[in-house]
Amino acid sequence: MSTVETQPGSVGVVETRYVDLPDPVPLDCGRSLSGVVVAYETYGELSPARDNVILVCHALSGDAHAAGTSAAPVAASTRDGFAAEERDGSAPTGLGWWDGMIGPGKAFDTDAYYVVSTNLLGGCSGTTGPSSTDPATGTAYGADFPVVTVADMVRVERAFLDVLGIDRLAAVAGGSLGGMQALEWAVSYPDQVDSIVVIASTHALQPQGVAWNAIAREAIRADPDWQDGHYYGTGRRPDAGMGVARMVGHITYLSAPALDEKFHRRLQFADDLRYTITEPEFEVENYLRHQADSFVRRFDANTYLYISRALSYFDLARQYGEGSLEQALSGVSARTLLIAFSSDWLYPPAGSLEIQEALQALGKQVELHVIDAPYGHDCFLLEEARQTPLIRTFLTGSNP
Amino acid sequence: MSTVETQPGSVGVVETRYVDLPDPVPLDCGRSLSGVVVAYETYGELSPARDNVILVCHALSGDAHAAGTSAAPVAASTRDGFAAEERDGSAPTGLGWWDGMIGPGKAFDTDAYYVVSTNLLGGCSGTTGPSSTDPATGTAYGADFPVVTVADMVRVERAFLDVLGIDRLAAVAGGSLGGMQALEWAVSYPDQVDSIVVIASTHALQPQGVAWNAIAREAIRADPDWQDGHYYGTGRRPDAGMGVARMVGHITYLSAPALDEKFHRRLQFADDLRYTITEPEFEVENYLRHQADSFVRRFDANTYLYISRALSYFDLARQYGEGSLEQALSGVSARTLLIAFSSDWLYPPAGSLEIQEALQALGKQVELHVIDAPYGHDCFLLEEARQTPLIRTFLTGSNP
Incomplete structure (x- = not known):
């Protein structure tokens, strides 16, 4: 070494x-x-x-x-x-x-x-x-x-x-x-x-932790691009589902006061609402989407499923x-x-x-x-x- | 009346x-x-x-x-x-x-x-x-x-x-x-x-609540059956995405001690692990899936998106x-x-x-x-x- x-x-x-x-x-x-x-x-x-x-x-x-x-x-x-x-x-x-x-x-x-x-x-x-x-x-x-x-x-x-x-x-x-x-x-x-x-x-893990893991797995499993777990080489990956899974995880890793201190309720565009149901409007929403996007580039969805399951079984x-x-x-x-x-x-x-x-x-x-x-x-x-x-x-x- | x-x-x-x-x-x-x-x-x-x-x-x-x-x-x-x-x-x-x-x-x-x-x-x-x-x-x-x-x-x-x-x-x-x-x-x-x-x-809502709502919306939006919000009459509905959204909501409505009291870590099949990444294994996992299944039968995903957004704006x-x-x-x-x-x-x-x-x-x-x-x-x-x-x-x- x-x-x-x-x-x-x-x-x-x-x-x-x-x-x-x-x-x-x-x-x-x-x-x-x-x-x-x-x-x-x-x-x-x-x-x-x-x-x-x-x-x-x-x-x-x-x-x-x-x-x-x-x-x-x-x-x-x-x-x-x-x-x-x-x-x-x-x-x-x-x-x-x-x-x-x-x-x-x-x-x-x-x-x-x-x-x-x-x-x-x-x-x-x-x-x-x-x-x-x-x-x-x-x-x-x-x-x-x-x-x-x-x-x-x-x-x-x-x-x-x-x-x-x-x-x-x-x-x-x-x-x-x-x-x-x-x-x-x-x-x-x-x-x-x-x-x-x-x-x-x-x-x-307490039952709430078991539940969070189950929700993360469900998000991946529900993504049609997961293809029953056989997505390698198909050109399609369950990035959307794993993005949701990661968002859930991310919020559970942080405390509510920490999120409040970091983002408050700040809007992305000052106090100007854009009236959108699909785009990030609050800074915390934008942060979550960014976290998900970067995570899916570096991590495999099946590994997430398997490791999440091992966590719950322990x-x-x-x-x-x-x-x-x-x-x-x-x-x-x-x-x-x-x-x-x-x-x-x-x-x-x-x-x-x-x-x-x-x-x-x-x-x-x-x-x-x-x-x-x-x-x-x-x-x-x-x-x-x-x-x-x-x-x-x-x-x-x-x-x- | x-x-x-x-x-x-x-x-x-x-x-x-x-x-x-x-x-x-x-x-x-x-x-x-x-x-x-x-x-x-x-x-x-x-x-x-x-x-x-x-x-x-x-x-x-x-x-x-x-x-x-x-x-x-x-x-x-x-x-x-x-x-x-x-x-x-x-x-x-x-x-x-x-x-x-x-x-x-x-x-x-x-x-x-x-x-x-x-x-x-x-x-x-x-x-x-x-x-x-x-x-x-x-x-x-x-x-x-x-x-x-x-x-x-x-x-x-x-x-x-x-x-x-x-x-x-x-x-x-x-x-x-x-x-x-x-x-x-x-x-x-x-x-x-x-x-x-x-x-x-x-x-x-505190930023954590804003985040939960954003995750719920993301789960629906990421479901291809959402079809950019125009799924009515197509025979396909974003039930999978809304199921995940509902699971997230459901856990945030309950306290961790209440979940513990209700489910502990009880397995569905006594102490017999089935070693599955896709099926419910713990009672709390089965409960979540049941909650999601019954909810998507009675509720519209777009309404969930719009009302969730109104909650966050307030x-x-x-x-x-x-x-x-x-x-x-x-x-x-x-x-x-x-x-x-x-x-x-x-x-x-x-x-x-x-x-x-x-x-x-x-x-x-x-x-x-x-x-x-x-x-x-x-x-x-x-x-x-x-x-x-x-x-x-x-x-x-x-x-x-």
């Missing part, structure tokens, strides 16, 4: 690489996947003892490019059908999605740790997903891709680390769906994880505890850092509190910090300065 | 009637509408002095059938193109949408008051709207229907009451969009309104106060009853508080009651028992 230092605190220019998993991956749904490719990036240096690895897991719309600046996106276009043919761009470009948290001296300090980031199973940025070619047919999976779970994602991450020769993780960290993966790691591989950092996440108590969260967490040995945000109504602090209480009842090492911040769920990407000392202190405790 | 008492507290069997407005109605957008029809129902008896009239205004998806049980829906099918050709049903059927609040001895007591309810301008249940026939072309307006505002709705209500020979209103009452109409009445016709009852409403401070709510309300002479609900995050109590404070600063008669109830915005339709004494006491004060 060649990284070039470009500015203080940055991991520099990075490149997304790819690994082929040698064995088929068994899935919760009963099927298995052969020929799985995993896209990944690494930052920092692996210690000779291979004991300084932090796995960073991304949220719904993320990718392997968590930190630094992307090198030219060459590799992806040869490995990823969606990237090459369906997207305007291809591999991740620009700054990594968690660049403020990963780098020399940052929360995940690359002077001390070897940080590994992968695109998750079902993704559309290099790791095998519905836009990938099914080796059995030679065409894209589309909706024939198996339905995957967070446990399946973690199983792929485990197999991927095997290829890299990494047995133990000093930490697994992530926000939102990334935090679910961290929790899943602690439960599924208790002997291989020293600590987990679970940010703006939960052990199970439920530690159901999966591992016969309905009891405490029972599900009984085998955890990782130290746990939980961070939640006061204004996050999609993943409210109550969910983190339930995890804390279950772990405390079991006598496990756990700390919860609820940060009072106004930006809703998006805080986990925005409130870097206030998360950094919490995470650094916590990690120092695990690997002094 | 023939009403037959069918059970205690009921106004009995009622019939929706229709009035043709004699004059064109000027609209805020600069256009005017000729040949406007207004669908209405009445409950109780008009006093000889014609001083006991309460106008009840409905919310986004309501109609003129506010109380009692509908007679056979004959008239509507001859007056309303959408009702006759496009909908499975036609005129409103079943119990009125505010039956718990209107009747002998109820909040709006038909032993004392003559309660009048109309379908609003732009509606799809008898009053002229986008599904009505444009007299200039002989075909349905579709998206050529003028963009209407809450002020336009109230202007039509005023013209309709002129036809009935009613000058003054003892009260104007409504929830949500209905409350906006009541506020608009108090501002636009201050000498003709004795009191207003404004429930779960606001003087201007802004008393912008319309009448050069940005100042106090200035906008300075001419109000009606006594004002405001009711809000603690768990209503779409029309949060803060909006009602702002109205109260502005009216108090002006020395007007106003009272605000925030009811602590868990069901979100839908409380205005559900919490009848707790609203009733507030409304009865308030109305008695105005018309002892």
Whole structure:
């Protein structure tokens, strides 16, 4: 992994690489996947003892490019059908999605740790997903891709680390769906994880979150251009449906006060109503449409469907505890850092509190910090300065 | 108006009637509408002095059938193109949408008051709207229907009451969009309104509410079956898009705790995941789809677009106060009853508080009651028992 230092605190220019998993991956749904490719990036240096690895897991719309600046996106276009043919761009470009948290001296300090980031199973940025070619047919999976779970994602991450020769993780960290993966790691591989950092996440989405995900999927499914999930190569993509899905998501990631502070009720054209039912009239309407337009250019609708489904399924108590969260967490040995945000109504602090209480009842090492911040769920990407000392202190405790 | 008492507290069997407005109605957008029809129902008896009239205004998806049980829906099918050709049903059927609040001895007591309810301008249940026939072309307006505002709705209500020979209103009452109409009445016709009852409403939607409405419109607009708003008579309707719009609306009308209490994370098939990205898996997902399916059978998508737009435009401070709510309300002479609900995050109590404070600063008669109830915005339709004494006491004060 060649990284070039470009500015203080940055991991520099990075490149997304790819690994082929040698064995088929068994899935919760009963099927298995052969020929799985995993896209990944690494930052920092692996210690000779291979004991300084932090796995960073991304949220719904993320990718392997968590930190630094992307090198030219060459590799992806040869490995990823969606990237090459369906997207305007291809591999991740620009700054990594968690660049403020990963780098020399940052929360995940690359002077001390070897940080590994992968695109998750079902993704559309290099790791095998519905836009990938099914080796059995030679065409894209589309909706024939198996339905995957967070446990399946973690199983792929485990197999991927095997290829890299990494047995133990000093930490697994992530926000939102990334935090679910961290929790899943602690439960599924208790002997291989020293600590987990679970940010703006939960052990199970509340029903309102399940509903938002269902609405997003319905918007995509209802778009005739979705074509029952087999739109690759047809020249038609369900951009309209995914645009609506993204708008719903976007509003749920922000708090009402944050939207009010950012847009008020400002009109696009001063106080001059245009009397239109189809065009944006308020600034917030224009913003939403812009967010949707840029998202559909970089993201695959089927991946959105599959990952949204995995988010809804995730439920530690159901999966591992016969309905009891405490029972599900009984085998955890990782130290746990939980961070939640006061204004996050999609993943409210109550969910983190339930995890804390279950772990405390079991006598496990756990700390919860609820940060009072106004930006809703998006805080986990925005409130870097206030998360950094919490995470650094916590990690120092695990690997002094 | 023939009403037959069918059970205690009921106004009995009622019939929706229709009035043709004699004059064109000027609209805020600069256009005017000729040949406007207004669908209405009445409950109780008009006093000889014609001083006991309460106008009840409905919310986004309501109609003129506010109380009692509908007679056979004959008239509507001859007056309303959408009702006759496009909908499975036609005129409103079943119990009125505010039956718990209107009747002998109820909040709006038909032993004392003559309660009048109309379908609003732009509606799809008898009053002229986008599904009505444009007299200039002989075909349905579709998206050529003028963009209407809450002020336009109230202007039509005023013209309709002129036809009935009613000058003054003892009260104007409504929830949500209905409350906006009541506020608009108090501002636009201050000498003709004795009191207003404004429930779960606001003087201007917050930006998050504007965003939800924009997403709903986007879902309809993105449906190819919308056909730029000219789908009548084509055999194709944007049911899929309006289904998504309704799902979004439905979740915003409920609180997260209410959804949790009602559905938890229960699966449709016990604890047996089916691993599907397209079918409902959780009970809340099935519920949403059912809500959407039943809604698209009874409601017109263009009406949804137009009314949603009117909701977003409504802004008393912008319309009448050069940005100042106090200035906008300075001419109000009606006594004002405001009711809000603690768990209503779409029309949060803060909006009602702002109205109260502005009216108090002006020395007007106003009272605000925030009811602590868990069901979100839908409380205005559900919490009848707790609203009733507030409304009865308030109305008695105005018309002892």
